[in-house]
């Protein structure tokens with residue numbers, strides 16, 4: 001077994017990844033107990049399944065420790081600066097859709113656009129003596145997006161979960177987070193700024209450009225691509 005394929009070990013992307021491959025004639029199964037992170041691929045020779053956290057797959061691909069990997073396009077773009085030099089996109093998989101957005105309290109009736117946010121941020125700093133706080137785990141994507149749109153007087157504060165709660169808990173004034181149904185934002189009295197999303201994410205099959213692609217690995221990849229009806 002030589003070609004290593006990293007797939008999410010749990011969470012919302014795992015089952016749909018198994019279904020996506022199965023629908024294309026590549027059956028994957030978790031071997032061992034439910035919490036044992038081992039897996040096998042049937043229907044094609046030479047592939048080793050590596051079950052990993054979705055958020056660690058970008059790093060493993062960039063380090064060349066896995067040849068292929070499935071994860072959210074948001075995680076790759078945020079965790080790898082210059083991601084497309086290190087990874088190639090093989091297929092958008094059509095699930096795991098979510099938008100990375102910026103949201104502010106619904107009660108901020110004068111703040112609807114990025115320009116409004118910029119004005120509110122300057123006013124906030126003048127009034128409070130510190131910069132308006134935006135809670136997020138997507139530091140690179142949000143920083144680049146706000147820079148591109150000329151929003152300056154803010155600071156990012158790290159939130160690795162329950163991000164929408166930071167406003168109520170008074171540890172941030174705004175949030176930048178992933179949303180799909182919008183329920184969590186509504187429940188926390190937040191509204192999305194009316195601008196394009198920072199990123200529209202979906203589960204994606206990536207290829208590492210840095211992994212050791214031996215002749216044998218390339219053969220296995222071509223067999224897999226033929227089976228999946230994809231180009232590499």
Ligand SMILES: Nc1ncnc2c1ncn2[C@@H]1O[C@H](COP(=O)(O)OP(=O)(O)OP(=O)(O)O)[C@@H](O)[C@H]1O
Nearest residue numbers: 011012013053054055072074096097098178180201
């Ligand atoms: N509410 C949502 N609806 C759809 N997709 C989402 C939602 N929240 C996050 N995602 C997507 O799911 C992916 C992350 O999956 P998940 O939340 O299962 O992993 P994780 O939190 O990184 O897992 P782990 O705890 O193993 O690191 C991201 O690409 C993200 O865009």
Ligand SMILES: O=P(O)(O)OC[C@H]1O[C@H](OP(=O)(O)OP(=O)(O)O)[C@H](O)[C@@H]1O
Nearest residue numbers: 161162163177178179180181182183184
């Ligand atoms: O638009 P919605 O359908 O309401 O989904 C959005 C929520 O889903 C994700 O959180 P997750 O469930 O991964 O939990 P977390 O807060 O621990 O990250 C995301 O961070 C939002 O909080």
